[in-house]
Amino acid sequence: MNTTVSSPPSADTRPALKFITCGSVDDGKSTLIGRLLVDSKAVLQDHLAGVQRQGETDLALLTDGLSAEREQGITIDVAYRYFNTETRKFIIGDAPGHEQYTRNMVTAASSADAAVVLVDATKLDWRNADLKLLAQTRRHSLLLKLLRVPSIVFAVNKLDAIEDPTLAFTHIRNALTEFAATAGLTVTATVPVSALKGWNVVEAAADAHWCSYSGPTLLDLLEHLPVTPADVSLPVSFPVQWVEKFSSSSDTSQGRRVFWGRVATGEMTVGQAVKVMPSGLSANVAQVLDHARNPKSVAAGHSAGIVLDREVDVSRGDWLLAAGGEGDTLTAERSIRATVAWLDDEPLVAGRVYWALHGHRWVKAKVQRIVHKLDIHTLAEEEATQLEPNAIGHIELALQEPLATRPFAESRALGALVLVDTASHKTSGALLVA
Numbered sequence: 001m002n003t004t005v006s007s008p009p010s011a012d013t014r015p016a017l018k019f020i021t022c023g024s025v026d027d028g029k030s031t032l033i034g035r036l037l038v039d040s041k042a043v044l045q046d047h048l049a050g051v052q053r054q055g056e057t058d059l060a061l062l063t064d065g066l067s068a069e070r071e072q073g074i075t076i077d078v079a080y081r082y083f084n085t086e087t088r089k090f091i092i093g094d095a096p097g098h099e100q101y102t103r104n105m106v107t108a109a110s111s112a113d114a115a116v117v118l119v120d121a122t123k124l125d126w127r128n129a130d131l132k133l134l135a136q137t138r139r140h141s142l143l144l145k146l147l148r149v150p151s152i153v154f155a156v157n158k159l160d161a162i163e164d165p166t167l168a169f170t171h172i173r174n175a176l177t178e179f180a181a182t183a184g185l186t187v188t189a190t191v192p193v194s195a196l197k198g199w200n201v202v203e204a205a206a207d208a209h210w211c212s213y214s215g216p217t218l219l220d221l222l223e224h225l226p227v228t229p230a231d232v233s234l235p236v237s238f239p240v241q242w243v244e245k246f247s248s249s250s251d252t253s254q255g256r257r258v259f260w261g262r263v264a265t266g267e268m269t270v271g272q273a274v275k276v277m278p279s280g281l282s283a284n285v286a287q288v289l290d291h292a293r294n295p296k297s298v299a300a301g302h303s304a305g306i307v308l309d310r311e312v313d314v315s316r317g318d319w320l321l322a323a324g325g326e327g328d329t330l331t332a333e334r335s336i337r338a339t340v341a342w343l344d345d346e347p348l349v350a351g352r353v354y355w356a357l358h359g360h361r362w363v364k365a366k367v368q369r370i371v372h373k374l375d376i377h378t379l380a381e382e383e384a385t386q387l388e389p390n391a392i393g394h395i396e397l398a399l400q401e402p403l404a405t406r407p408f409a410e411s412r413a414l415g416a417l418v419l420v421d422t423a424s425h426k427t428s429g430a431l432l433v434a
Helices: 029-039 045-049 067-072 099-109 135-146 165-183 218-224
Strands: 017-023 079-084 089-094 114-120 151-157 189-192 237-244 258-262 273-277 282-289 303-308 319-322 333-342 353-358 361-374 392-403 416-421 427-433
Touching: 017 029, 017 099, 017 135, 029 079, 029 089, 029 114, 029 218, 099 135, 099 427, 114 135, 114 218, 135 151, 135 165, 135 333, 135 392, 151 165, 151 218, 165 189, 189 218, 237 303, 353 392, 353 427
Parallel strands: 017 089, 017 114, 114 151, 151 189
Antiparallel strands: 079 089, 237 258, 237 319, 258 303, 273 282, 273 319, 282 303, 333 392, 333 427, 353 361, 353 416, 361 392, 416 427
């Protein structure tokens, strides 16, 4: 896929792009980020000198900061790095490729605007026109779709080590295109790169027709990708994170408590009728404060302090939901159907009870039924009695207390839950409301 780009505006007028690199282990994710940082002049010389090994620069060490990562040569935790070009600022998350650290990849992807999926050409039967992709490449790509990451870019890496890079890129690109079509993935571009040599990452390859590709470099693509739009078209919803009981600024709070949090959907304005969930009490918004305590309307994605026109019982974990308008009020339910990315080391079985986190609210949740699991190789839905670690499936949950949710396809904030083991307190699964 060849993509043309136009000249972007200056970095000061464009929001920062938060993207992750993912894919199978040792596909070159950390090296790619290191190349982006070095070639965009975002690394100081003393830092660069600190990642020298036997006279050679090990670009992966610029992101693999944990001692265990450096000893084993793998990425374990998500490492965030920041850099900017003349046209844009970037926040990069280097996600691990090992199956056992899939939960870390899911965490990073849940808030990403874009993802670069690395594909190691040397691990594939690139001479075969019907080659099979690695399981982790498929799994990470499916998770990106489930998590509604807006832009997905495939970067075919290590083509410098291939005898016939043009043939390899053609076959791999075709395999990725076929997989994306079958899985329903919308792919922005497929780009040939060599992170080690720096070809087509920041600068174009020396051979202008390398791999028969004439499109933009990876950085050119990233400079033009959109950020995730806020859910401002939906009715307002607001998860309460903190209750300020005695405001230090009585002139703005009108002597009442201030409820602080981040607007999840819609726009919070004065006069808005809201219903407190789960109590069901109603009130009107008397004042809206921004993060600096300035009275003003606040849209989705931004922090706000809400003052109600009367004293009602509101605590951390409660939701303030739009009320009064047709179709505004959500119905709280005690049962939900959801897609789950299972992240625990123990299998998921029906009958188990977990803590479910929705916004800042914790409720007990019992797994009523495992509907089916997804075969990542065939993309077929299969009957299942349990979900193994890193499996993707559909389940039914019974909640101890009702929650007001929306399908994840409509709202990331209202449609996402996290399951936590009640004994170990480990994150067990990522739930996406169907």
